[in-house]
Amino acid sequence: MGTRIEPGLLYELKKYGAVGVEKCFNCGNCTAICPLTSDNYAFPRNMIRMVQIGNKEQLSQSLDPWLCYYCGDCSATCPREAEPGETMMAARRWLTAQYDWTGLASKFYTSKAWEFGSMILLGLLVVVIVALFSGPMVTEQVELNTFAPIHIVHLADWIMAGILLVFVGGNILKMYLSVMQPGKGPSIPLSVYIFEAWKPIYHGLLQKQWDVCVEEDVDNKELSQERIARITHLLLVSGYGLMLVLIIFFLQWFQTDNIYPFYHPQRWLGYYATVVLLWGAGYALWGRMKKEIQAHRFSHASDWIFPVLLLMVTLTGILQHIFRYLGMPLPTYYTYVLHLAFTAPMLILEVPFGKWAHLYYRPLAIYFQAVKEKAKEYKEAPAGALASAE
Numbered sequence: 602m603g604t605r606i607e608p609g610l611l612y613e614l615k616k617y618g619a620v621g622v623e624k625c626f627n628c629g630n631c632t633a634i635c636p637l638t639s640d641n642y643a644f645p646r647n648m649i650r651m652v653q654i655g656n657k658e659q660l661s662q663s664l665d666p667w668l669c670y671y672c673g674d675c676s677a678t679c680p681r682e683a684e685p686g687e688t689m690m691a692a693r694r695w696l697t698a699q700y701d702w703t704g705l706a707s708k709f710y711t712s713k714a715w716e717f718g719s720m721i722l723l724g725l726l727v728v729v730i731v732a733l734f735s736g737p738m739v740t741e742q743v744e745l746n747t748f749a750p751i752h753i754v755h756l757a758d759w760i761m762a763g764i765l766l767v768f769v770g771g772n773i774l775k776m777y778l779s780v781m782q783p784g785k786g787p788s789i790p791l792s793v794y795i796f797e798a799w800k801p802i803y804h805g806l807l808q809k810q811w812d813v814c815v816e817e818d819v820d821n822k823e824l825s826q827e828r829i830a831r832i833t834h835l836l837l838v839s840g841y842g843l844m845l846v847l848i849i850f851f852l853q854w855f856q857t858d859n860i861y862p863f864y865h866p867q868r869w870l871g872y873y874a875t876v877v878l879l880w881g882a883g884y885a886l887w888g889r890m891k892k893e894i895q896a897h898r899f900s901h902a903s904d905w906i907f908p909v910l911l912l913m914v915t916l917t918g919i920l921q922h923i924f925r926y927l928g929m930p931l932p933t934y935y936t937y938v939l940h941l942a943f944t945a946p947m948l949i950l951e952v953p954f955g956k957w958a959h960l961y962y963r964p965l966a967i968y969f970q971a972v973k974e975k976a977k978e979y980k981e982a983p984a985g986a987l988a989s990a991e
């Protein structure tokens with residue numbers, strides 16, 4: 602069966618933030634400079650070609666956009682201002698929408714009304730839920746656990762975790778089906794999947810693929826900025842992951858009316874997460890305003906929403922913490938509700954559909970890529986090697 606060509610793909614990708622891709626005249630400068638280019642593969646030109654000719658099927662199966670960490674060298678050297686780096690970015694958004702089985706990601710990326718409207722609605726829903734289920738507001742002293750009983754908040758956390766699991770699990774399954782095409786072509790032994798299973802964990806925690814992009818840039822004066830961006834990204838992942846684990850698994854320890862001594866780990870974990878989230882959100886927003894590195898020159902609405910939500914979650918968390926320590930009951934309760942109203946959309950909408958999804962799609966892409974390569978090696982190896990792998 603021949604490949605189905607969809608000429609509208611280029612214009613579809615523009616809705617996801619691609620700029621100038623139609624100007625590409627296939628000179629190859631971007632491929633020459635891209636650190637991901639290999640002897641057998643022209644990065645990012647192959648992907649630009651897919652977009653230009655409208656090969657939707659091949660693009661939806663491609664892992665290329667996830668392997669690129671937007672060093673921006675390709676865009677900087679493009680003589681046509683075809684912005685290949687931004688095409689990669691737009692393709693990541695487009696793929697996020699393709700993997701999403703609910704269809705919501707596509708609406709969020711292509712309509713500001715949907716994106717902002719759903720965030721506001723979810724935030725308001727949280728306020729209504731708190732109004733319906735909260736306990737009395739004790740005003741003599743701060744009693745957060747009377748106002749927001751821990752067992753109810755914990756239940757809400759687990760419901761949220763369940764929703765996330767359904768959304769994210771479904772998306773990952775769809776990514777697997779798109780990329781690995783099970784049932785089509787030669788089957789891949791299960792042992793190959795198991796053998797490579799350490800890769801998504803390793804890359805998810807350490808974001809090592811970023812180094813591949815930055816590695817070649819020894820003479821680039823933007824290197825230090827890229828290094829700062831890389832470290833910031835790593836810290837952000839650690840802070841976000843830490844807060845997610847604390848909220849879902851250790852809420853009883855974390856939301857308490859006890860004021861722990863200054864040296865207590867509960868306080869230091871909270872302070873660590875707060876500092877890195879504040880730094881990460883501030884860095885992203887400042888960078889996008891200043892546009893000093895290639896990756897910040899163009900900003901889609903979704904690029905703003907994530908750091909803004911993160912900043913609001915962190916600031917309301919800090920305020921609530923301060924009010925609690927100062928013994929101010931009403932400001933503590935109100936900032937707590939605001940904190941929840943920003944946290945819910947940041948988790949429920951950003952994790953499965955927004956920029957946060959990069960955090961698991963990128964390491965999974967590295968994993969699938971490794972599985973494909975290993976399977977190819979086995980296929981080309983003598984029959985005995987495959988048999989021993991199985």
Ligand code: SF4
Nearest residue numbers: 625626628629631679
């Ligand atoms: S994107 Fe730019 S550098 Fe790359 S092949 Fe096209 S015109 Fe050349």
Ligand code: SF4
Nearest residue numbers: 635669671672673675
């Ligand atoms: S942004 Fe960097 S890694 Fe990504 S395609 Fe361009 S040159 Fe390659």
